[in-house]
Structures are given as C-alpha cells and as structure tokens.
Amino acid sequence: MKRHLFLLFCALFFSACKAEREPKEDKLRQWMSDNGKKKILCTTAMVSSLVERVGGTAIECLTLIQGEHDPHSYQLVKGDDEKIARADLIFFSGLGLEHGPSLAYHLQNSSKAYSLGAYILKTAPQNIIYIDNTIDPHVWMDVSLWSQTIPSIVETLNTLLPECKDDIKNNAKVLIAEMKNVHEMLKNELHSIPKERRYLVTTHDAFNYFTRAYLAEDEEVRDGTWRTRFQAPEGLAPDSQLSTLDIHRLAEYIMQHGVRSIFSESNVSRDSLKKLVDACKEKGYVTTIAKEPLYADALGPFKAAGSYLMMMEYDAQVIVRGLKE
Ligand SMILES: [Zn+2]
Structure with a gap:
C-alpha cells in the first residue's frame, strides 16, 4: 500500500x-x-x-x-x-x-x-x-x-x-x-482477482454499485454486461421474500461460473445462503460461505470496518481473499 x-x-x-x-x-x-x-x-x-x-x-x-x-x-x-x-x-x-x-x-x-x-x-x-x-x-x-x-x-x-x-x-x-x-486503490485490489473468478454472490442486492465499480471490466460497464458478475438471493431490501425458484436459479449461476465462495452480510440472516449451499450440494457442487461477513448497510467493529472508508477497504480484502482462494 x-x-x-x-x-x-x-x-x-x-x-x-x-x-x-x-x-x-x-x-x-x-x-x-x-x-x-x-x-x-x-x-x-x-x-x-x-x-x-x-x-x-x-x-x-x-x-x-x-x-x-x-x-x-x-x-x-x-x-x-x-x-x-x-x-x-x-x-x-x-x-x-x-x-x-x-x-x-x-x-x-x-x-x-x-x-x-x-x-x-x-x-x-x-x-x-x-x-x-x-x-x-x-x-x-x-x-x-x-x-x-x-x-x-x-x-x-x-x-x-x-x-x-x-x-x-x-x-x-x-x-x-x-x-x-x-476508489482507485479498491479497483486495483479487486482487479488482482483473475477476471474469470470475479463473480460475487452476497445475501442481498447491496453490491451492484460495488460490482460495477470494482469487479467489472471497462467494456462490461459500457455495454451493461457487468450485471452478470453479481447475484443475491434476496432483493434490494433484506426484508423481501425469497422463492425456491430463485434458489435453484442461483445454484445454477454459482455452478456455471465456478463460484467457490459466497458472502454473508453482517446484518442479514445467513439462511438464504445456507439454502444455496445445500442446493449446490444436491447438484454435486461444493461452494462455501466465507467465514467473515461483508458490511454494506451497517458498519462493522471499529477495528475492522468502523468508518465508511475502512468498511469499503475491509469488504475489498474479504472478497479478494474469498475469490482468490
Ligand atoms: Zn441494503
């Protein structure tokens, strides 16, 4: 750094x-x-x-x-x-x-x-x-x-x-x-993940802007295909309803892109992610929930993600570790 x-x-x-x-x-x-x-x-x-x-x-x-x-x-x-x-x-x-x-x-x-x-x-x-x-x-x-x-x-x-x-x-x-x-540092850090592994699955739809800014290639931002790099089982608000069809669609997405790590969020239940892991397992594919949660709608413990910019840096590090493994 x-x-x-x-x-x-x-x-x-x-x-x-x-x-x-x-x-x-x-x-x-x-x-x-x-x-x-x-x-x-x-x-x-x-x-x-x-x-x-x-x-x-x-x-x-x-x-x-x-x-x-x-x-x-x-x-x-x-x-x-x-x-x-x-x-x-x-x-x-x-x-x-x-x-x-x-x-x-x-x-x-x-x-x-x-x-x-x-x-x-x-x-x-x-x-x-x-x-x-x-x-x-x-x-x-x-x-x-x-x-x-x-x-x-x-x-x-x-x-x-x-x-x-x-x-x-x-x-x-x-x-x-x-x-x-x-902003530039986060982009550099996240682009250290090979582009074929830059596919993010989190609990709810909090990471669209993050994906467009830090995970997508420039041409994907221009043509709108950056959206394929991010999926979440729950919608824009964590209080929305989740269907079985959504879980199976997402399990297919995870397998199609070879996603080995998916991410929970600090203030949202992990239930939907557990269902996703199980749905993948039923289809013979292993994906795991990263040990550390991401922060998006709320800051984290002050030592790790206690201010807005620290939270963004913390999220970047967790995602880099999870997707590079
Ligand atoms: Zn949110």
Whole structure:
C-alpha cells in the first residue's frame, strides 16, 4: 500500500477508535446540549462519515440508525422524535433506502431534510442503477459515486454556516481527494482477482454499485454486461421474500461460473445462503460461505470496518481473499 494511503487508513482507524471510546449516552447528551455548534442528524453512518468531515469543527453529527439496525426497515423508536426536532439539518441516503414508514414520513415532510441520493439522481442520473424498474439505493458502495454527493453537502451546510464557507470548501476538497485515492486503490485490489473468478454472490442486492465499480471490466460497464458478475438471493431490501425458484436459479449461476465462495452480510440472516449451499450440494457442487461477513448497510467493529472508508477497504480484502482462494 502506498505510504499516503497507509497514513490515511491510520487516521481513519484512530478516529474510529475515538468514536468507539465515547459512550453512546455521553455523545447523545452532548449533541442535545446547547454548545454553540450546529446539530446535524444523519440517518446512516455512511452519510455521517461524509457530513462530519465536510462540516468539521463547526458542526456536531449524530447517526440515527446505529449498530446492526437495517436502514431499509428502520422505524422511529423512543427518543428519535426529540433528535429530529433538535436537528438543525438532517441528511439522509434516500433513493428509497429509508422506507420504514415512520422515518420515511419525517424525511419526506421535513423542510430541513436533504437526500444525498436525490442529488445524484438529479445531477448524474446515468449513474443510478435500476433493478426491475426500482432504484437501487446502495450508491455509497461505489466510493467515487458517493463522493459526488459532497457538493450538495457543501451547498447545504453553507446555508446554515455562511461564516464557515472557506473551511467547508477546504474540508470537501481534502475529502474528495482521499475518496478518489481509495476508489482507485479498491479497483486495483479487486482487479488482482483473475477476471474469470470475479463473480460475487452476497445475501442481498447491496453490491451492484460495488460490482460495477470494482469487479467489472471497462467494456462490461459500457455495454451493461457487468450485471452478470453479481447475484443475491434476496432483493434490494433484506426484508423481501425469497422463492425456491430463485434458489435453484442461483445454484445454477454459482455452478456455471465456478463460484467457490459466497458472502454473508453482517446484518442479514445467513439462511438464504445456507439454502444455496445445500442446493449446490444436491447438484454435486461444493461452494462455501466465507467465514467473515461483508458490511454494506451497517458498519462493522471499529477495528475492522468502523468508518465508511475502512468498511469499503475491509469488504475489498474479504472478497479478494474469498475469490482468490
Ligand atoms: Zn441494503
């Protein structure tokens, strides 16, 4: 790894360590207090990872959906209304990700809520992936694409903090450059897997953007055939229904492409993957579930995948190990 990238990951690691040491209650108490800082509420850690870097010391960020909770189906719990009322601004991922009715209602009806995904849809609609005519909301799984939301964070924070415009602009510039480096590094790492082995099967459809950005060949991105490199037994949300027909179709896919490792996700049941392994076994083919789970809709333990960019690097390493074996 190049030296500057090593230093970048050291910085990410220590900031994640700091966040881990700070008890959740203390952080919430501080965020709710009047200490002169603007209070920003972000739905997921992937959103707050960008917003807190761009806002810097002028803001305090709180992540609403923490731990292993599923952002697709998250419903407001006791205390969330107070957080929403206290926030000066709310940033969310959007594109249908946060579709739990109580949270979705607030996000759609609040004048202080901003969707990062909607900004991509408006400014670069050609980069949005559709699955069966539904928008795939997992845009953060392509670091380069996620970094394209930073101008909207800058614009929105500038309206709240006009006196901090220069700092916000500089913070954004540094973050965009870091994300560009990480994006290129991930592509290089994943392209170290021979292309005939770059076929990914995970629990739910969170890795389409990842596959297009990091597993596909350039010509496959141009002609749309990159889609053949990724399959998931569950749909765009892990709460969707799974049919026996889907399991058998996927078992055929695994055998056709010689896939020896399939991947679970941290906050999704492994049941569908176990069914896949069994279906392959019935047909006389051995595939196994990789020991380490991937992270997509939620961050992982702080030492491994405790910040957004660390999570992306962790996923890349797990996939490289699994598919190269
Ligand atoms: Zn998801």
